[in-house]
Amino acid sequence: MTEDAVDVNAKFDLFAEHWSPKLVARLNDYEVKLVRIKGDFVWHTHEETDELFLVLDGLLTIQLRDRDVVLGPGQLFVVPRGVEHCPRADEEVRALLLEPAGVVNTGDAGGDLTAVVEQI
Amino acid sequence: MTEDAVDVNAKFDLFAEHWSPKLVARLNDYEVKLVRIKGDFVWHTHEETDELFLVLDGLLTIQLRDRDVVLGPGQLFVVPRGVEHCPRADEEVRALLLEPAGVVNTGDAGGDLTAVVEQI
Numbered sequence: 001m002t003e004d005a006v007d008v009n010a011k012f013d014l015f016a017e018h019w020s021p022k023l024v025a026r027l028n029d030y031e032v033k034l035v036r037i038k039g040d041f042v043w044h045t046h047e048e049t050d051e052l053f054l055v056l057d058g059l060l061t062i063q064l065r066d067r068d069v070v071l072g073p074g075q076l077f078v079v080p081r082g083v084e085h086c087p088r089a090d091e092e093v094r095a096l097l098l099e100p101a102g103v104v105n106t107g108d109a110g111g112d113l114t115a116v117v118e119q120i
Numbered sequence: 121m122t123e124d125a126v127d128v129n130a131k132f133d134l135f136a137e138h139w140s141p142k143l144v145a146r147l148n149d150y151e152v153k154l155v156r157i158k159g160d161f162v163w164h165t166h167e168e169t170d171e172l173f174l175v176l177d178g179l180l181t182i183q184l185r186d187r188d189v190v191l192g193p194g195q196l197f198v199v200p201r202g203v204e205h206c207p208r209a210d211e212e213v214r215a216l217l218l219e220p221a222g223v224v225n226t227g228d229a230g231g232d233l234t235a236v237v238e239q240i
Contacts, residue, residue: 008194074128
């Protein structure tokens, strides 16, 4: 690997906390973030944007109001804008997120799990 | 996995050709594509957009005019807009691409390797 390439596994070694996405790359006005997920998040909606989850490790359930979307390693799902969702994982999941810059992780819900995104 | 989730490996089983990105998901006005890479591409530039390569399998060299960026599995690189580049792989690489809808794979270069993007 060479300068300014991003090694995803090496980036995951830099943090341990759950539900706190870390910025690792920018693409125009979009951001690539890595996140560790464990337990239940909060139900929330992003009214202004779709949100992509790509699972790298573990089993992630994205609860929607009408069904659950279950993702394993190498599986991805785009939550459409305006669709209420709540991620959940019994065991730790490592996932890559993609969304426009400035999207707040808790969307319209706010609360204690709202994270300030740090670049690593 | 559940309906409308995307299994990356299963999608790769649907095509074999090189240098022909396949659309597997949309995120707002961006597209997630999968591509098999082998051999040398053409030098080209995307004047209007950055372009993200995430290598899933194999070893990809993204030649830039001033250096090579070498990516293995789980490594990503964003080619900045306006930067001339030429991907190359001695053995087959499987990669995920992310860029705005409508980006032409050969950028300003055109030619025989220009692909029409099919959704799979």
